Amino acid sequence: MVKFDVWRAVLVGIFLVACMALAGTASATESRPQNDGSILPIPLTTNVDPDRAALGEKLFNDPRLSRGDVFACATCHQLDQGGDDGLARAVTNKGHADIFNTPTVFNSVYNFRQNWAGPFRTLEEQAIGAFTNPRHGNTTPAAAVRKLQRIPEYQIAFKAVYPTDGLTVDNLLNALAVYQKSLITPNAPFDQFPRGDSAAISADEKMGFELFRDHGCISCHLGRNVGGGMFQKVGVHLQYFTDRKTTQADLGRYTATGKEEDKHVFRVPSLRNVEVTAPYFHDGSISTLESAVTTMGKIQLGIDLSSDDVALIVKFLKTLTGEFRGRSLAAGK
Ligand code: HEC
Ligand code: HEC
The missing domain is CATH 1.10.760.10 (Cytochrome c-like domain)
Structure with missing residues:
Protein backbone atom coordinates (compact mmCIF):
# COMPACT_ATOMS: atom_id res chain seq x y z
CA MET A 1 0.00 0.00 0.00
CA VAL A 2 2.76 2.39 0.96
CA LYS A 3 4.55 1.42 -2.24
CA PHE A 4 1.49 2.27 -4.34
CA ASP A 5 1.23 5.74 -2.78
CA VAL A 6 4.86 6.43 -3.53
CA TRP A 7 4.33 5.54 -7.19
CA ARG A 8 1.19 7.64 -7.37
CA ALA A 9 3.12 10.58 -5.93
CA VAL A 10 5.88 10.06 -8.47
CA LEU A 11 3.39 9.95 -11.37
CA VAL A 12 1.59 13.08 -10.16
CA GLY A 13 5.00 14.72 -9.81
CA ILE A 14 5.98 13.86 -13.37
CA PHE A 15 2.62 15.15 -14.62
CA LEU A 16 3.07 18.46 -12.78
CA VAL A 17 6.64 18.93 -14.05
CA ALA A 18 5.46 18.25 -17.62
CA CYS A 19 2.67 20.82 -17.23
CA MET A 20 5.12 23.40 -15.91
CA ALA A 21 7.51 22.73 -18.78
CA LEU A 22 4.72 23.16 -21.33
CA ALA A 23 3.51 26.35 -19.68
CA GLY A 24 7.10 27.62 -19.62
CA THR A 25 7.54 27.04 -23.36
CA ALA A 26 4.23 28.68 -24.12
CA SER A 27 5.02 31.84 -22.19
CA ALA A 28 8.53 32.04 -23.65
CA THR A 29 7.21 31.93 -27.22
CA GLU A 30 4.42 34.33 -26.37
CA SER A 31 6.86 36.96 -25.14
CA ARG A 32 9.02 36.74 -28.27
CA PRO A 33 6.69 36.07 -31.15
CA GLN A 34 9.12 37.21 -33.84
CA ASN A 35 12.20 35.31 -32.65
CA ASP A 36 12.27 31.53 -32.59
CA GLY A 37 15.02 31.62 -29.99
CA SER A 38 17.88 31.33 -32.49
CA ILE A 39 19.04 34.83 -31.59
CA LEU A 40 19.77 35.36 -27.93
CA PRO A 41 19.81 38.79 -26.31
CA ILE A 42 23.03 40.24 -24.92
CA PRO A 43 22.90 40.44 -21.12
CA LEU A 44 22.47 43.94 -19.70
CA THR A 45 25.58 43.71 -17.52
CA THR A 46 28.84 41.80 -17.28
CA ASN A 47 30.42 40.46 -14.14
CA VAL A 48 34.05 41.09 -15.05
CA ASP A 49 36.48 42.29 -12.37
CA SER A 182 33.40 44.17 -20.74
CA LEU A 183 32.88 45.51 -24.29
CA ILE A 184 29.37 44.20 -24.79
CA THR A 185 26.52 46.11 -26.42
CA PRO A 186 23.16 45.26 -24.83
CA ASN A 187 19.76 46.80 -25.38
CA ALA A 188 19.63 46.69 -29.19
CA PRO A 189 16.03 47.22 -30.32
CA PHE A 190 15.92 43.56 -31.39
CA ASP A 191 16.88 42.56 -27.83
CA GLN A 192 14.37 44.95 -26.25
CA PHE A 193 11.51 43.38 -28.14
CA PRO A 194 11.50 40.01 -26.37
CA ARG A 195 11.93 41.84 -23.08
CA GLY A 196 8.42 43.11 -23.60
CA ASP A 197 8.82 46.41 -25.43
CA SER A 198 6.67 45.66 -28.45
CA ALA A 199 7.22 49.18 -29.85
CA ALA A 200 10.96 48.51 -30.18
CA ILE A 201 10.56 46.91 -33.61
CA SER A 202 8.54 48.25 -36.54
CA ALA A 203 6.44 46.11 -38.88
CA ASP A 204 9.08 46.46 -41.64
CA GLU A 205 11.89 45.43 -39.30
CA LYS A 206 9.87 42.41 -38.20
CA MET A 207 9.29 41.48 -41.82
CA GLY A 208 13.02 41.86 -42.46
CA PHE A 209 13.72 39.43 -39.64
CA GLU A 210 11.23 36.94 -41.07
CA LEU A 211 12.96 37.10 -44.46
CA PHE A 212 16.33 36.66 -42.74
CA ARG A 213 14.97 33.63 -40.90
CA ASP A 214 12.94 32.09 -43.73
CA HIS A 215 15.64 32.45 -46.40
CA GLY A 216 18.09 30.70 -44.06
CA CYS A 217 20.55 33.51 -43.23
CA ILE A 218 19.87 32.45 -39.65
CA SER A 219 21.35 28.99 -40.24
CA CYS A 220 24.79 30.65 -40.10
CA HIS A 221 24.13 33.97 -38.36
CA LEU A 222 22.56 32.93 -35.05
CA GLY A 223 23.20 32.75 -31.32
CA ARG A 224 24.09 35.56 -28.97
CA ASN A 225 26.29 37.26 -31.57
CA VAL A 226 24.06 36.57 -34.59
CA GLY A 227 27.16 34.82 -35.94
CA GLY A 228 30.59 34.11 -34.49
CA GLY A 229 29.71 30.49 -33.70
CA MET A 230 30.86 28.34 -36.64
CA PHE A 231 33.12 28.01 -39.67
CA GLN A 232 31.57 28.22 -43.14
CA LYS A 233 32.83 28.41 -46.67
CA VAL A 234 32.41 31.75 -48.43
CA GLY A 235 30.80 30.73 -51.72
CA VAL A 236 28.60 27.80 -50.73
CA HIS A 237 26.43 28.17 -53.84
CA LEU A 238 28.49 30.30 -56.14
CA GLN A 239 32.26 30.27 -56.50
CA TYR A 240 33.18 33.63 -55.07
CA PHE A 241 36.93 33.62 -55.51
CA THR A 242 37.41 32.11 -58.98
CA ASP A 243 37.31 35.33 -60.99
CA ARG A 244 39.32 37.34 -58.51
CA LYS A 245 42.97 37.82 -57.85
CA THR A 246 43.13 36.05 -54.50
CA THR A 247 45.27 37.06 -51.56
CA GLN A 248 46.59 35.11 -48.59
CA ALA A 249 43.59 36.47 -46.64
CA ASP A 250 41.14 34.81 -49.07
CA LEU A 251 42.51 31.37 -48.20
CA GLY A 252 40.76 31.64 -44.82
CA ARG A 253 41.10 28.75 -42.42
CA TYR A 254 43.42 26.91 -44.84
CA THR A 255 46.24 29.20 -43.62
CA ALA A 256 45.90 27.63 -40.16
CA THR A 257 45.21 23.97 -41.06
CA GLY A 258 46.73 23.48 -44.54
CA LYS A 259 43.70 21.32 -45.42
CA GLU A 260 42.29 21.69 -48.91
CA GLU A 261 38.69 21.65 -47.61
CA ASP A 262 39.45 24.67 -45.43
CA LYS A 263 40.20 26.93 -48.40
CA HIS A 264 37.93 30.01 -48.30
CA VAL A 265 36.43 28.86 -45.01
CA PHE A 266 35.89 31.65 -42.45
CA ARG A 267 34.39 32.07 -39.05
CA VAL A 268 30.89 33.40 -39.71
CA PRO A 269 31.07 37.04 -38.57
CA SER A 270 28.73 38.54 -35.97
CA LEU A 271 26.02 40.79 -37.37
CA ARG A 272 25.64 42.76 -34.15
CA ASN A 273 26.27 46.47 -34.79
CA VAL A 274 26.88 45.68 -38.46
CA GLU A 275 25.16 49.00 -39.23
CA VAL A 276 28.24 50.86 -37.94
CA THR A 277 31.09 48.60 -39.10
CA ALA A 278 31.30 49.19 -42.87
CA PRO A 279 33.15 48.25 -45.04
CA TYR A 280 32.33 44.53 -44.96
CA PHE A 281 33.77 41.05 -45.49
CA HIS A 282 37.22 39.81 -44.50
CA ASP A 283 38.87 42.02 -47.12
CA GLY A 284 36.63 45.06 -46.79
CA SER A 285 35.67 44.65 -50.45
CA ILE A 286 31.96 45.34 -49.90
CA SER A 287 31.10 48.89 -48.97
CA THR A 288 27.37 48.85 -48.17
CA LEU A 289 25.03 46.66 -46.17
CA GLU A 290 22.70 46.37 -49.16
CA SER A 291 25.51 44.96 -51.26
CA ALA A 292 26.62 42.60 -48.44
CA VAL A 293 23.06 41.22 -48.14
CA THR A 294 22.63 40.83 -51.92
CA THR A 295 25.99 39.08 -52.22
CA MET A 296 25.21 36.76 -49.29
CA GLY A 297 21.92 35.75 -50.93
CA LYS A 298 23.75 34.87 -54.16
CA ILE A 299 26.84 33.11 -52.86
CA GLN A 300 25.63 31.50 -49.62
CA LEU A 301 22.02 30.69 -50.45
CA GLY A 302 21.87 30.64 -54.25
CA ILE A 303 19.02 33.17 -54.39
CA ASP A 304 18.56 36.55 -56.02
CA LEU A 305 16.93 38.70 -53.38
CA SER A 306 14.68 41.48 -54.71
CA SER A 307 15.74 45.01 -53.82
CA ASP A 308 12.63 45.31 -51.60
CA ASP A 309 13.62 42.20 -49.63
CA VAL A 310 17.19 43.46 -49.33
CA ALA A 311 15.90 46.79 -47.96
CA LEU A 312 13.74 44.99 -45.36
CA ILE A 313 16.61 42.71 -44.28
CA VAL A 314 18.86 45.77 -43.89
CA LYS A 315 16.17 47.38 -41.71
CA PHE A 316 16.20 44.28 -39.51
CA LEU A 317 20.02 44.26 -39.35
CA LYS A 318 19.91 47.84 -38.04
CA THR A 319 17.83 46.66 -35.07
CA LEU A 320 20.94 44.76 -33.93
CA THR A 321 22.77 47.99 -33.06
CA GLY A 322 23.26 48.01 -29.31
CA GLU A 323 24.43 50.40 -26.61
CA PHE A 324 27.80 50.86 -24.98
CA ARG A 325 27.81 52.60 -21.61
CA GLY A 326 24.17 53.57 -22.12
CA ARG A 327 24.64 55.20 -25.54
CA SER A 328 23.59 53.71 -28.88
CA LEU A 329 26.55 52.88 -31.11
CA ALA A 330 24.61 54.47 -33.97
CA ALA A 331 24.73 57.82 -32.14
CA GLY A 332 28.43 58.39 -32.83
CA LYS A 333 28.15 57.77 -36.55
C1 HEC B 1 46.75 48.18 -37.13
C2 HEC B 1 45.41 47.89 -36.70
C3 HEC B 1 45.20 46.99 -35.50
C4 HEC B 1 45.76 47.10 -34.24
C5 HEC B 1 46.79 48.09 -33.77
C6 HEC B 1 45.14 46.06 -33.44
N1 HEC B 1 44.24 45.35 -34.18
FE1 HEC B 1 43.01 43.92 -33.50
N2 HEC B 1 42.54 43.45 -35.39
C7 HEC B 1 42.96 44.12 -36.52
C8 HEC B 1 42.68 43.31 -37.71
C9 HEC B 1 42.99 43.68 -39.16
C10 HEC B 1 42.08 42.11 -37.23
C11 HEC B 1 41.64 40.91 -38.08
C12 HEC B 1 42.86 40.01 -38.28
C13 HEC B 1 42.54 38.68 -38.89
O1 HEC B 1 41.37 38.34 -39.01
O2 HEC B 1 43.47 37.93 -39.21
C14 HEC B 1 41.98 42.26 -35.78
C15 HEC B 1 41.33 41.34 -34.94
C16 HEC B 1 41.14 41.55 -33.58
C17 HEC B 1 40.24 40.79 -32.73
C18 HEC B 1 39.30 39.69 -33.18
C19 HEC B 1 37.88 40.16 -33.33
C20 HEC B 1 37.03 39.18 -34.08
O3 HEC B 1 35.85 39.44 -34.32
O4 HEC B 1 37.53 38.12 -34.46
C21 HEC B 1 40.40 41.24 -31.44
C22 HEC B 1 39.68 40.74 -30.21
C23 HEC B 1 41.42 42.28 -31.49
N3 HEC B 1 41.81 42.45 -32.81
C24 HEC B 1 41.95 42.91 -30.40
C25 HEC B 1 43.11 43.70 -30.47
C26 HEC B 1 43.94 44.06 -29.34
C27 HEC B 1 43.72 43.62 -27.92
C28 HEC B 1 44.95 44.86 -29.83
C29 HEC B 1 46.10 45.47 -29.07
C30 HEC B 1 46.98 44.54 -28.41
C31 HEC B 1 44.71 45.01 -31.26
N4 HEC B 1 43.61 44.27 -31.62
C32 HEC B 1 45.46 45.81 -32.12
C33 HEC B 1 43.55 45.37 -36.53
C34 HEC B 1 44.27 45.87 -35.46
C1 HEC C 1 26.48 29.37 -45.12
C2 HEC C 1 26.62 30.36 -44.09
C3 HEC C 1 26.05 31.75 -44.34
C4 HEC C 1 24.78 32.10 -44.76
C5 HEC C 1 23.63 31.17 -45.10
C6 HEC C 1 24.74 33.54 -44.76
N1 HEC C 1 25.94 34.07 -44.36
FE1 HEC C 1 26.39 36.02 -44.16
N2 HEC C 1 28.32 35.57 -43.88
C7 HEC C 1 28.85 34.30 -43.83
C8 HEC C 1 30.29 34.36 -43.85
C9 HEC C 1 31.26 33.18 -43.76
C10 HEC C 1 30.62 35.73 -43.98
C11 HEC C 1 32.03 36.34 -44.11
C12 HEC C 1 32.28 36.75 -45.58
C13 HEC C 1 33.67 37.27 -45.80
O1 HEC C 1 34.28 37.72 -44.87
O2 HEC C 1 34.17 37.26 -46.94
C14 HEC C 1 29.36 36.45 -43.95
C15 HEC C 1 29.25 37.85 -43.98
C16 HEC C 1 28.05 38.55 -43.88
C17 HEC C 1 27.93 39.98 -43.74
C18 HEC C 1 29.08 40.96 -43.59
C19 HEC C 1 29.51 41.05 -42.12
C20 HEC C 1 30.77 41.84 -41.92
O3 HEC C 1 30.96 42.31 -40.79
O4 HEC C 1 31.58 41.98 -42.83
C21 HEC C 1 26.59 40.28 -43.71
C22 HEC C 1 25.94 41.64 -43.56
C23 HEC C 1 25.88 39.02 -43.86
N3 HEC C 1 26.79 38.00 -43.94
C24 HEC C 1 24.50 38.90 -43.91
C25 HEC C 1 23.87 37.73 -44.36
C26 HEC C 1 22.48 37.68 -44.79
C27 HEC C 1 21.52 38.83 -44.79
C28 HEC C 1 22.26 36.39 -45.19
C29 HEC C 1 21.03 35.83 -45.82
C30 HEC C 1 20.61 36.49 -47.08
C31 HEC C 1 23.48 35.64 -44.94
N4 HEC C 1 24.44 36.50 -44.46
C32 HEC C 1 23.63 34.28 -45.14
C33 HEC C 1 28.11 33.12 -43.73
C34 HEC C 1 26.79 33.00 -44.12
Missing part, protein backbone atom coordinates in the same frame (compact mmCIF):
# COMPACT_ATOMS: atom_id res chain seq x y z
CA PRO A 50 36.24 46.11 -12.60
CA ASP A 51 39.87 46.74 -11.50
CA ARG A 52 41.29 44.38 -14.11
CA ALA A 53 38.99 45.87 -16.74
CA ALA A 54 40.13 49.42 -15.84
CA LEU A 55 43.79 48.41 -16.15
CA GLY A 56 42.99 46.63 -19.42
CA GLU A 57 41.33 49.77 -20.74
CA LYS A 58 44.47 51.81 -20.01
CA LEU A 59 46.61 49.22 -21.82
CA PHE A 60 44.20 49.00 -24.76
CA ASN A 61 44.57 52.76 -25.27
CA ASP A 62 48.34 52.93 -24.83
CA PRO A 63 50.50 53.08 -28.00
CA ARG A 64 53.56 52.17 -25.91
CA LEU A 65 52.43 48.55 -26.22
CA SER A 66 53.43 48.55 -29.90
CA ARG A 67 56.88 48.68 -31.47
CA GLY A 68 57.97 52.32 -31.83
CA ASP A 69 54.96 53.49 -29.78
CA VAL A 70 52.95 53.82 -33.01
CA PHE A 71 49.61 52.10 -32.47
CA ALA A 72 47.38 51.44 -29.52
CA CYS A 73 44.85 48.63 -29.87
CA ALA A 74 42.33 51.48 -29.84
CA THR A 75 43.89 53.10 -32.92
CA CYS A 76 42.29 50.39 -35.04
CA HIS A 77 39.52 49.37 -32.64
CA GLN A 78 37.85 52.73 -32.01
CA LEU A 79 34.96 52.35 -29.60
CA ASP A 80 33.22 55.51 -30.83
CA GLN A 81 33.40 54.14 -34.41
CA GLY A 82 31.74 50.77 -33.86
CA GLY A 83 34.90 49.14 -32.47
CA ASP A 84 36.80 49.17 -35.76
CA ASP A 85 38.65 51.72 -37.94
CA GLY A 86 36.18 52.33 -40.76
CA LEU A 87 38.83 51.36 -43.34
CA ALA A 88 38.49 48.63 -45.96
CA ARG A 89 41.73 47.10 -44.70
CA ALA A 90 43.85 48.02 -41.73
CA VAL A 91 47.12 49.91 -42.12
CA THR A 92 50.13 48.30 -40.47
CA ASN A 93 52.46 49.82 -37.94
CA LYS A 94 54.89 50.63 -40.78
CA GLY A 95 52.20 52.27 -42.90
CA HIS A 96 51.74 49.31 -45.26
CA ALA A 97 48.33 48.02 -46.37
CA ASP A 98 47.07 45.03 -44.39
CA ILE A 99 45.19 42.21 -46.14
CA PHE A 100 42.36 42.05 -43.58
CA ASN A 101 39.49 44.31 -42.67
CA THR A 102 39.52 45.23 -38.97
CA PRO A 103 36.66 43.47 -37.15
CA THR A 104 34.95 45.12 -34.21
CA VAL A 105 36.09 44.29 -30.69
CA PHE A 106 32.55 44.73 -29.36
CA ASN A 107 31.00 41.42 -28.22
CA SER A 108 34.11 39.49 -29.34
CA VAL A 109 33.75 37.56 -26.08
CA TYR A 110 30.77 35.81 -27.67
CA ASN A 111 32.71 34.55 -30.72
CA PHE A 112 33.72 30.89 -30.53
CA ARG A 113 37.01 31.80 -32.27
CA GLN A 114 38.75 35.10 -32.88
CA ASN A 115 39.80 36.72 -36.19
CA TRP A 116 38.26 36.21 -39.64
CA ALA A 117 39.78 32.80 -40.18
CA GLY A 118 39.29 31.85 -36.54
CA PRO A 119 42.79 30.69 -35.52
CA PHE A 120 42.45 31.79 -31.87
CA ARG A 121 40.21 30.25 -29.24
CA THR A 122 40.54 32.90 -26.56
CA LEU A 123 41.01 36.65 -26.31
CA GLU A 124 44.35 36.03 -24.58
CA GLU A 125 45.61 33.96 -27.56
CA GLN A 126 44.25 36.60 -29.91
CA ALA A 127 46.20 39.32 -28.07
CA ILE A 128 49.45 37.38 -28.48
CA GLY A 129 48.61 37.25 -32.20
CA ALA A 130 47.89 40.99 -32.23
CA PHE A 131 51.27 41.84 -30.64
CA THR A 132 53.20 39.54 -32.95
CA ASN A 133 51.51 40.64 -36.18
CA PRO A 134 53.22 43.28 -38.37
CA ARG A 135 50.12 45.40 -38.01
CA HIS A 136 51.05 45.95 -34.37
CA GLY A 137 54.76 46.13 -35.21
CA ASN A 138 55.99 42.54 -34.88
CA THR A 139 56.57 42.82 -31.19
CA THR A 140 55.77 40.27 -28.49
CA PRO A 141 53.87 40.44 -25.20
CA ALA A 142 57.24 39.86 -23.44
CA ALA A 143 58.78 42.87 -25.23
CA ALA A 144 55.75 44.94 -24.24
CA VAL A 145 56.17 43.85 -20.61
CA ARG A 146 59.84 44.89 -20.67
CA LYS A 147 58.79 48.33 -21.91
CA LEU A 148 56.05 48.67 -19.32
CA GLN A 149 58.47 47.69 -16.55
CA ARG A 150 60.24 50.98 -17.13
CA ILE A 151 57.03 52.90 -16.45
CA PRO A 152 56.50 53.20 -12.66
CA GLU A 153 52.79 53.93 -13.08
CA TYR A 154 52.25 50.48 -14.64
CA GLN A 155 54.41 48.72 -12.05
CA ILE A 156 52.23 50.17 -9.32
CA ALA A 157 48.97 49.52 -11.15
CA PHE A 158 49.81 45.86 -11.89
CA LYS A 159 50.95 45.25 -8.31
CA ALA A 160 47.65 46.67 -7.03
CA VAL A 161 45.46 44.61 -9.38
CA TYR A 162 47.58 41.41 -9.38
CA PRO A 163 49.18 41.44 -5.89
CA THR A 164 50.85 38.00 -6.23
CA ASP A 165 53.06 38.62 -9.25
CA GLY A 166 52.39 42.12 -10.60
CA LEU A 167 53.50 42.93 -14.14
CA THR A 168 53.86 39.67 -16.09
CA VAL A 169 52.97 38.52 -19.61
CA ASP A 170 50.03 36.49 -18.30
CA ASN A 171 48.66 39.42 -16.35
CA LEU A 172 49.08 41.78 -19.30
CA LEU A 173 47.09 39.37 -21.51
CA ASN A 174 44.55 38.83 -18.75
CA ALA A 175 43.91 42.55 -18.19
CA LEU A 176 43.43 43.13 -21.93
CA ALA A 177 41.07 40.13 -22.18
CA VAL A 178 39.04 41.13 -19.11
CA TYR A 179 38.60 44.65 -20.51
CA GLN A 180 37.49 43.27 -23.87
CA LYS A 181 35.01 40.99 -22.10
